[in-house]
Amino acid sequence: MVSQLNRILDVSAPEAARILLGAHLTRIINGRTVVVKIVETEAYDEDDEASHTFRGMTPRTEVMYGPAGVAYVYFTYGMHYCFNIVTGPVGRGSGVLVRAVEPISGFETIITNRFPKTGYQMTNGPAKVCQALSINKDLNRHDLVLEPFILTIKPNLSDNDIIISTRVGISKAIDEPWRFYVANNPYISKL
DNA sequence: CCGGTGATGCCCT
DNA sequence: GGGCATCACCGGT
Numbered sequence: 591m592v593s594q595l596n597r598i599l600d601v602s603a604p605e606a607a608r609i610l611l612g613a614h615l616t617r618i619i620n621g622r623t624v625v626v627k628i629v630e631t632e633a634y635d636e637d638d639e640a641s642h643t644f645r646g647m648t649p650r651t652e653v654m655y656g657p658a659g660v661a662y663v664y665f666t667y668g669m670h671y672c673f674n675i676v677t678g679p680v681g682r683g684s685g686v687l688v689r690a691v692e693p694i695s696g697f698e699t700i701i702t703n704r705f706p707k708t709g710y711q712m713t714n715g716p717a718k719v720c721q722a723l724s725i726n727k728d729l730n731r732h733d734l735v736l737e738p739f740i741l742t743i744k745p746n747l748s749d750n751d752i753i754i755s756t757r758v759g760i761s762k763a764i765d766e767p768w769r770f771y772v773a774n775n776p777y778i779s780k781l
Numbered sequence: 782c783c784g785g786t787g788a789t790g791c792c793c794t
Numbered sequence: 795g796g797g798c799a800t801c802a803c804c805g806g807t
Contacts, residue, residue, distance in 0.1 A: 632799070634799070640799070641799085642799080664799085666798055666799070666800065667798060667800050667801080668798090669800080669801080670800050670801070672799060672800080674799085687799055689799085707802095715800070715801070716799070716800075717800050717801065718800090718801080757799070758799075758800095759798090759799055759800065760798095760799055761797090761798090
């Protein structure tokens with residue numbers, strides 16, 4: 591079945607990374623609702639050396655080859671999760687890493703999940719986002735039109751409000767301009 | 782304020 | 795067995 595979300599994100603990873611800026615994520619945790627706005631993204635595509643899909647499909651990356659609008663959650667550095675949104679057509683191993691979000695509501699839950707961090711430090715990094723929203727391996731392959739984790743696309747930001755730069759924390763394809771973030775937003779992971 | 786580094790487990794070669 | 799789409803802390807400035 592093809593959802594509206596599925597259709598909107600059935601584009602290249604960099605295009606999807608732009609579209610996803612400003613989108614909302616609604617996460618229901620123990621009956622409490624948390625809403626955040628996506629403010630920083632990175633695109634990863636299968637002909638991209640830095641992508642998990644660069645060397646082809648594996649059990650871990652199979653989800654990235656599936657329909658757009660599904661969550662790809664992976665575990666890294668022995669202690670952190672990162673959350674991606676699958677993009678592109680079925681058969682294309684591509685996705686967008688959510689690197690930073692701005693809390694919109696449900697502050698108490700976020701504060702609890704990120705204690706003792708406060709303010710911008712709560713959600714200005716990909717693993718921090720996962721901790722704040724209680725995202726772990728259980729949400730891998732989750733369809734983001736369904737509770738308890740829903741993605742809502744918002745009207746595109748104007749180009750003036752989007753900064754493009756190189757990606758963070760990778761050692762290959764370090765010059766590709768596939769990181770996107772909202773201009774002047776204090777939750778950005780780094781300048 | 783900034784750079785270096787330890788923590789810690791899973792995936793893939 | 796190497797390396798990792800990270801984070802927080804520590805020490806020197």
